Amino acid sequence: MSANATKIADAVKDTIYRSCLLLDDEKWGDFLELCEEDFQYAIKAYSPEIKYDMTYFRGDRKELKTMLDMLPKHNTDHSPLKRHVTVYTVDVDEDGKTATAVTSLVVYQNMLDGINSHVDAGENHLFLIGKYIDKFRMENGRAKFFEREVRLDTRRLDKGTHWVI
Amino acid sequence: MPARNHKQWIATPPLKSDEWVDSRIYTDPDIFEEELEKIFKKTWIPLCHESELSEPFDFRTFTIAREPIIVTRAPDNKVRAFLNVCPHRGNMxxxxxxxxxLEGEPSGTPKNMTCMFHAWQFDMKGNCVHISREKEGYQDRIRKEDQGLRRLRCEVQFGGFVWVCLDDNMSQSVEDWAAGCFDCIREAIETxxxxxxxxxxxxxxxxxxxxxDTNSEFYHDYMHYHNRITGFNDEYFARKNVVFDNGHVNVNTFEVKYDEYExxxxRAELSFPTFPPNQWYMIDMFPGMNFNLRGSALRADTVTPLAADKVMIEFRGLGLKSDTxxxxxxxxxxxxxxxxxxxxxxxxxxxxxxGQGSAMQTGSDVRRILHGRREDNLIHDEVGMRHFYKEWGKWMNRMPSDPMKKYMAAAE
Known part of the structure; x- marks a missing residue:
């Protein structure tokens, strides 16, 4: 890998890890700041039950913002979701302007109010596993998301969530 | 009234006995076991959609009342259901x-179901076609011709859903069992x-x-911002609950204003065939299945009760096979x-x-759970639940409001 590609790969990793901290802290607006205007987001999973590649959720940047802005109007499980990720691969395109990354993803739920808070609050549950498959554009040395696919293995999602994974 | 003491709290509500239930019907393990035997092993249960096994030799596996089920599509294109249990040693x-x-399994050959344990094999019609070293071990005492799988009643009905009944003596077909509750969306899902x-x-x-219950009552739309903002108009409040034999209920339609939600x-453009734009019908079937057509997409929920306080719900979404x-x-x-x-x-x-499950656990104090809203069968009338529990009482021979009493005896 060239020095420039290494630099780009480091920038990509930095954006991924930074985005996870922001999502963990439910700083949705700050997360969207890491995304291009034409950002596309989707949560997908293959179901061996119905033998179908499913899209559980999708939206562009504007749709995500609208949805997140409306969260206070909805009843929600407020148990925080905490991500543990490892960036497995970063492939930098030849022109050095775009890159693709594959990141292993585990999301834990730190129980607060989802079941019986007296008993469950403070406990951690495994919420889902999967991968982030991200595409980036380089801008002034920074990597910005223009596409994120959350590729889930989990299909038993129990109560689900209103939040961006 | 101020907050109540225990005696006031557990007092019989000032409602008719069919307008509330005793919470033990949700928490008592003995009642739960009885429900598996008396209801889930006796009624038609939709397990999946035929598109999940679209080709000959495809299969799906399920459980009804702890009994493992396999659904297959045979070369004659017919969908059949069997207990997913080997007659030899009871293995799944x-x-x-x-x-x-179509591909053979490690212990078997292509086009057959094979029990991996001792390699007994069965065809898609449930016939036993191979017993390993049959003559050597059984001489003629056990013959493959007599060792077919346990076949189950199975029908494909109402837009291609696969229905199975564990009871050979079920007198009704799926059509009879539905008692007309699918009429409201039948053309839309069968065209x-x-x-x-x-x-x-x-x-x-x-x-x-x-x-x-949650699927059967729309009073809980207060919980859903989306439903309040896209509904809650005169047309919404004029929706009717319609009851059918066998404990089923329809919630009639109205025009949902989807674009009111930012x-x-x-959804008008992609309405199901013959279905008016942005309409929404719901079918709640005893003992716990739900079909929900919101104009452009059909949702089907099936429940698999796991314990008195635990349920698995499977959610399916369906569109038209011809979709681009x-x-x-x-x-x-x-x-x-x-x-x-x-x-x-x-x-x-x-x-x-x-939240209900957390507040009503096995051993919790008995609670009176109300479904006594009466509004001329309109949308927030709780007639759907009353109708369900009347049916439940008959199948269980227990009074929902006092489950230790017999249904008929109390009704008299």
């Missing part, structure tokens, strides 16, 4: 959720073939009936933006029943 024959028998595009499951710590759009990729993507969005695991409403519904 197929462990995968779905697949094809052309459907296809499943969504599946996920939830295991929730609540009784299965609490989930069905970021959402009208663009149409399908729009339909998927319409379905999942409300009903997906990351959608607006389903999460709220599941939080609701989880």
């Amino acid at each position: 024959i197929e462990r995968r959720p779905s697949g094809s028998f 052309e073939p459907l296809e499943v595009f969504h599946y996920h499951k939830a295991i929730i710590n609540c009784n299965y009936k609490l989930w069905h 970021g959402f759009e009208s 990729p663009e149409e399908r993507m729009i339909r998927v969005n319409h379905h999942n933006s409300i009903w997906g695991p990351f959608g607006r409403n389903l999460h709220e519904d599941l939080i609701g029943v989880t």
Whole structure:
């Protein structure tokens, strides 16, 4: 890998890890700041039950913002979701302007109010596993998301969530 | 009235006995076991959609009342159901959720179901076609000709759903069992073939009936911002609950104003065949199945009760098999933006029943759970639940409001 590609790969990793901290802290607006205007987001999973590649959720940047802005109007499980990720691969395109990354993803739920808070609050549950498959554009040395696919293995999602994974 | 003391709290509500239930019907393990025997092993249960086994030799596996079931499509294209249990040593024959028998398994040969344990094999009609070293071990005392699988009543009905009944003596067909409750959407779901595009499951710590209750009453729309903003007009409040024999209920339609919810759009363009734009019908079937057509997408929920306080709910979304990729993507969005695991409403519904499950556990003090709203059968009338529990009482021979009493004796 060239020095420039290494630099780009480091920038990509930095954006991924930074985005996870922001999502963990439910700083949705700050997360969207890491995304291009034409950002596309989707949560997908293959179901061996119905033998179908499913899209559980999708939206562009504007749709995500609208949805997140409306969260206070909805009843929600407020148990925080905490991500543990490892960036497995970063492939930098030849022109050095775009890159693709594959990141292993585990999301834990730190129980607060989802079941019986007296008993469950403070406990951690495994919420889902999967991968982030991200595409980036380089801008002034920074990597910005223009596409994120959350590729889930989990299909038993129990109560689900209103939040961006 | 100020907060009540214990005697006041457990007092009989000032309602008729069919307008409330005793919470032990949601928490008592003995009642739960009885429900599996008396209801789930006796009634028609929709297990999947035929598009999940679209080719000959495809299969799906399920459980009804702890009994493992396998559904297959044979070379004659007929869908059949069997107990997924080998007659030899009682092993579960197929462990995968779905697949094809076109490829042979390690212990067997192509086109047959094979029990991996001792390699007994069965064809798609449930005939036993191979017993390993049959003559050597059994001489003629056990012959493969007599060792077929346990076949189950199975029908494909109402838009291609696969229905199975464990009781050979069930007197009604699926058509009879539905008693007309599908009429409201029948043309829409039977004009052309459907296809499943969504599946996920939830295991929730609540009784299965609490989930069905939630599907059966729309008073809980106060919980859903989406439903309040897109409904809650004169037309919404004029929707009728219609009851059918066997405990089933329809919730009649109205025109949903999807575009009142910011970021959402009208669904008129992709309405199911013959279905008026943006209409929404719901069918609640005893003992806990739900079919929900919101204009462009069909949702089907099936419940598998796991314990008095635990239920597995499987959620399916369906569109038209003829959808173009663009149409399908729009339909998927319409379905999942409300009903997906990351959608607006389903999460709220599941939080609701989880709260009920937490507040009513095995051994909890007995509570009186009300369904006594009467509004001329209109949308917030709780007639759907009353109708369900009348049916439940008959099948269980227990009074829902006093489950230790016999249903008929108390009714007199």
